Every structure is written in structure tokens, then in C-alpha cells.
Amino acid sequence: MEPLPVPASVTAVLLDIEGTTTPITFVKDILFPYIQDHVEEYLQKHWPEEECQEDVRQLRLQAEKDSGVKGFVPVPSSAKPPAEIIKGAVDNVLWQMSLDRKTTALKQLQGHMWRSAYATGKVKGEVYDDVVPALKKWKEANLKLYIFSSGSVEAQKLLFGYSIEGDLLELLHGHFDTSVGSKVESASYRRIAEQIGCSAENILFLTDITDEAEAAREAGVHVAIAVRPGNAALTDEEKSKYHLISSFHQLRLPSTP
Numbered sequence: 089m090e091p092l093p094v095p096a097s098v099t100a101v102l103l104d105i106e107g108t109t110t111p112i113t114f115v116k117d118i119l120f121p122y123i124q125d126h127v128e129e130y131l132q133k134h135w136p137e138e139e140c141q142e143d144v145r146q147l148r149l150q151a152e153k154d155s156g157v158k159g160f161v162p163v164p165s166s167a168k169p170p171a172e173i174i175k176g177a178v179d180n181v182l183w184q185m186s187l188d189r190k191t192t193a194l195k196q197l198q199g200h201m202w203r204s205a206y207a208t209g210k211v212k213g214e215v216y217d218d219v220v221p222a223l224k225k226w227k228e229a230n231l232k233l234y235i236f237s238s239g240s241v242e243a244q245k246l247l248f249g250y251s252i253e254g255d256l257l258e259l260l261h262g263h264f265d266t267s268v269g270s271k272v273e274s275a276s277y278r279r280i281a282e283q284i285g286c287s288a289e290n291i292l293f294l295t296d297i298t299d300e301a302e303a304a305r306e307a308g309v310h311v312a313i314a315v316r317p318g319n320a321a322l323t324d325e326e327k328s329k330y331h332l333i334s335s336f337h338q339l340r341l342p343s344t345p
């Protein structure tokens with residue numbers, strides 16, 4: 089693929105994770121099965137803790153909003169015995185994950201669960217080979233680097249803090265998750281620009297998902313689509329509509345020869 093000039097107005101790069109910095113297989117084959125295999129044990133072990141209670145409260149609130157969704161699984165009321173609530177919460181998590189839902193409630197719980205997987209070295213965050221050299225180069229060129237993922241901010245920090253390339257958090261200026269809004273709504277990108285303290289046109293967003301790119305573009309953000317092995321195929325129309333990159337090395341900073 090061709091080199092892609094970064095517009096001179098860009099001062100911040102906003103990065104998606106799954107399919108952009110990180111193989112989809114890492115999320116689907118390592119992170120998600122960890123949740124499916126451990127969620128029941130986790131809820132039983134952490135049940136008395138306030139954080140766990142809050143996670144279950146949020147799952148229950150989300151389940152109430154989902155009551156019209158086909159196949160939805162309720163989370164029993166807090167008046168029910170813990171074993172019954174835990175069973176409902178586990179079933180709800182597995183149901184949401186079967187649909188790859190990106191609800192804040194699910195993502196918060198997942199982030200809390202991955203803590204021990206990363207801290208004990210069972211899991212290390214994967215990043216593509218080109219990611220770290222490119223982030224270092226962009227940072228040296230005074231670009232500010234941010235993450236915007238459906239994964240919770242805590243999950244993002246774990247992935248980059250315990251990565252196969254070591255602790256990468258120093259390269260990043262900040263993190264955004266769905267508490268700023270959905271990745272497919274343009275208002276989220278306007279809020280991000282506001283929180284960074286810049287205009288939308290100062291941001292370049294890299295993602296593998298065209299609906300996310302479209303939302304960002306509508307907000308006035310520059311976008312490019314990451315084409316990585318295993319990502320969903322793009323239609324011919326999408327290929328012609330967006331800038332495509334298969335490696336971060338293709339991005340050319342204004343002063344780079």
C-alpha cells in the first residue's frame with residue numbers, strides 16, 4: 089500500500105485497539121475465552137467487594153435496557169440469593185459476549201477480570217510489530233497519542249502496560265472508552281476533541297471498522313482504515329472511500345522525507 093501523508097493540521101493520533109494496534113485473534117482467542125472460562129469463579133470470589141457489586145448492578149441496569157432484545161438474559165434483583173444473582177449475571181455476560189456487545193457494563197467487568205491475568209503473566213498484550221516504532225516516532229515528532237477502544241480504560245492500560253513489548257503506557261497521553269460515547273456516534277469524537285483540548289481536524293483516527301471511521305469523519309476528524317490480517321473484509325466501495333494502511337509505517341509526517 090501507498091505512503092499516506094498525515095495532514096499538517098494533525099497534532100493528535102487516536103488509535104483503536106482490536107484490528108488496529110492488536111490482532112483480532114488476541115482479543116477473540118485469548119482475552120474473551122479468559123472471561124468465559126473464569127466469570128463464574130470471579131463473581132463468587134469477589135462477591136463481597138464493592139467493585140464487584142457495582143459491576144453486577146451495572147449489568148442489571150444494562151439488562152433492563154436490553155429487555156426488548158431477542159434472547160436477552162435478565163440479571164436477578166439484588167433481593168435474590170447471591171447464587172441466583174451470580175448465575176443470572178454469568179448467563180448475561182455469556183449472552184452479551186456471544187453477540188460481541190460493547191456495553192460499558194460488560195467492558196467494565198471484563199477489565200476488572202483481566203487484572204490478575206496480566207499481573208500474573210498469564211496474558212501479555214499483543215501489538216503488531218510496526219506499532220511501537222511508529223508510536224515512538226510520532227511521539228518524538230510531538231504528536232499526542234490517545235487510545236479509543238470499546239475495552240474499558242483499565243483494560244486498555246493493562247494491555248499496553250503488560251504488553252509483549254514491555255510497558256508502553258509512557259507513549260500514550262490518554263485513553264477513552266465508551267463512557268465518552270459509542271465509537272459509531274460522531275458526538276463521541278467531538279467530546280474527545282473537547283477533552284483533548286483541540287479541534288476535530290487536529291485528530292487522525294485509525295481504526296479497522298468503517299462505521300467508526302464514518303462517525304469520526306462526520307465529526308470532522310481525519311481517518312484511515314487499518315487493514316490487518318484477519319480483519320473483516322472491506323467492500324470495493326469502502327476501499328475507495330477511505331485511506332487504507334496495512335502498517336503504521338505508511339503514515340508520513342509532514343516533515344518526513
Ligand SMILES: CSCCC(=O)C(=O)COP(=O)(O)O
Binds near residue numbers: 106119
Ligand atoms: C482493550 S481490551 C480488549 C478489547 C475489547 O474488549 C474490545 O471490545 C475491542 O474493541 P475495540 O474498540 O478496541 O475494537
Ligand SMILES: [Mg+2]
Binds near residue numbers: 104106107296297
Ligand atoms: Mg477495532
